[in-house]
Every structure is written in C-alpha cells, then in structure tokens.
Amino acid sequence: MENTLSDWMKILRDKGYQPKSMTPEQRAAKEKADAEAITAKWQAQERAKYFKASLWGDEAERSFTFQDWQPAMQGENEQIARNVANQAYTVMKELDGRLFNVMLYGKAGTGKTSLALAIMSGLSEKRSKMFVSLVEWRDMTYQAFHDEKLQQQLAVIEKYMREVDVLILDDFGKETQKEAKEKVAGMLFRLADARKGKATIMTSNDNAVSLANKYDNATLSRLIPKNPKHVIAMNKLKDVREV
Numbered sequence: 236m237e238n239t240l241s242d243w244m245k246i247l248r249d250k251g252y253q254p255k256s257m258t259p260e261q262r263a264a265k266e267k268a269d270a271e272a273i274t275a276k277w278q279a280q281e282r283a284k285y286f287k288a289s290l291w292g293d294e295a296e297r298s299f300t301f302q303d304w305q306p307a308m309q310g311e312n313e314q315i316a317r318n319v320a321n322q323a324y325t326v327m328k329e330l331d332g333r334l335f336n337v338m339l340y341g342k343a344g345t346g347k348t349s350l351a352l353a354i355m356s357g358l359s360e361k362r363s364k365m366f367v368s369l370v371e372w373r374d375m376t377y378q379a380f381h382d383e384k385l386q387q388q389l390a391v392i393e394k395y396m397r398e399v400d401v402l403i404l405d406d407f408g409k410e411t412q413k414e415a416k417e418k419v420a421g422m423l424f425r426l427a428d429a430r431k432g433k434a435t436i437m438t439s440n441d442n443a444v445s446l447a448n449k450y451d452n453a454t455l456s457r458l459i460p461k462n463p464k465h466v467i468a469m470n471k472l473k474d475v476r477e478v
Contacts, residue, residue, distance in 0.1 A: 282363040285399040288392050290375065292368030292405070299352040308475045315471050320350065322467050327354040334400060334434040336460045340442050341469030344476035347438040350467070351403050354436060358401060365399040367392075369406045373419050397429040407439040407458075408446050420450055427457035442470070
C-alpha cells in the first residue's frame with residue numbers, strides 16, 4: 236500500500252524534519268519560478284556556445300570595455316579619441332534596442348578592435364555574441380580542404396556566424412585583391428546575406444571606397460551601414476599599439 240502525502244509528512248516529522256506545506260498558489264508560483272530559472276540557465280548556455288566558438292587569430296581571447304579606453308595615449312589627438320569613443324558608446328546604447336551593422340575603420344593600431352569589443356561587451360547579456368578574425372576564418376577554410384575533422388568544425392563555426400545576434404568581423408579587407416575577389420568574397424556574400432536583421436560589427440584598415448576595389452557591391456551593400464552615425468572613422472588617430 237502506497238504512502239499518502241500525510242503519511243510522508245508524518246515520517247519526515249518523526250525523523251526530525253519540519254516539512255513546509257504550501258498552498259496551491261504558492262506551489263504554482265514556485266513551479267513557475269523554477270521553470271524560469273531552468274530556462275534562463277539553458278538560454279545562457281546557448282548564448283555562451285557562440286562566444287566559445289570565436290576565432291581569435293594570432294591573439295588569445297580578450298575583452299575590452301569603454302573604461303579601458305585611454306584617450307591620453309593619443310597625445311595631441313586626445314579629443315578625437317574621446318569623440319570616437321563617445322560615438323562608439325552611443326552606437327552601443329542604440330544597438331541594445333535594435334540590431335544593425337557597424338563599421339570601424341582606420342590605420343592599424345588605432346584601437347578599432349578594442350572599441351568593437353567594448354561595444355559588444357556593453358550589450359545586454361541576452362544578446363548572443365561572437366568574434367571572428369576574417370584572416371583566421373579564411374586560413375581555416377583553406378586548411379579544411381583536405382581535413383574532414385576541420386571541415387566539420389568549420390561547418391559548426393559558420394553556422395554560428397550566421398545565427399549569432401552580434402558578430403564582430405575583424406580585419407575586414409585584409410586579404411589581397413585577388414583573394415577577396417575569389418574565395419573570400421563568396422564566403423562574405425553568403426554570410427552577409429544570411430545575417431539580415433542581425434548586427435555585424437566590422438573593423439577594417441580600409442574605408443568604403445577602398446573596400447569597393449576588393450569586394451562587389453552586392454556584398455558591401457549588405458555589410459556597410461547606410462547610416463553614417465554607424466560608421467566610426469578612426470583614420471585620424473595614430474598607431475599606439477607599441478606605445
């Protein structure tokens with residue numbers, strides 16, 4: 236004969252426990268809270284998988300926030316550095332409400348990748364995020380031709396690149412013109428087409444005019460922001476990477 240709830244309550248009390256009894260309303264509220272906690276945990280794990288699949292290239296995984304930005308390192312260009320950071324911060328706040336593409340361009344070492352990471356870092360944790368070095372992605376694609384295991388890994392990474400809410404595409408346009416017109420151009424077109432309605436944050440040494448010599452208009456029109464406020468020019472800053 237199975238024990239009833241009353242029997243179990245008595246057994247627990249006999250063992251020194253004081254079980255709490257809940258009203259139906261309290262039980263329903265607890266079950267809802269438990270379900271929401273489980274869902275939130277699962278969603279956090281789902282978002283984390285994208286960032287774990289990031290391709291960092293020559294650099295190890297890193298992070299950067301707006302608090303880490305040091306305009307004084309630019310010397311006489313300090314105010315320009317402040318203005319650039321303010322524009323990036325404004326973009327970040329706008330991105331938290333709706334997704335759109337962003338482009339940061341300028342000479343090497345001016346902090347484009349750092350500000351891109353700061354924008355991504357400042358976004359809500361509810362947004363899935365991923366960082367991809369374009370050069371690393373390209374190299375991995377070439378290496379995967381004769382490596383089945385790498386092909387499978389690359390397929391997952393590219394799936395995540397298409398799905399993720401916010402994707403940093405670092406070193407856009409760093410390939411030679413020939414490479415860009417062939418393999419990489421096709422890769423980027425397919426990616427850009429799949430990411431409509433999401434946010435792609437690009438960093439590049441080239442401005443839009445220079446990129447037009449490397450990529451076709453169909454690709455650039457899907458990636459380069461139409462709103463000039465979403466294009467952050469860092470070409471007046473100096474290289475402080477070795478400072």
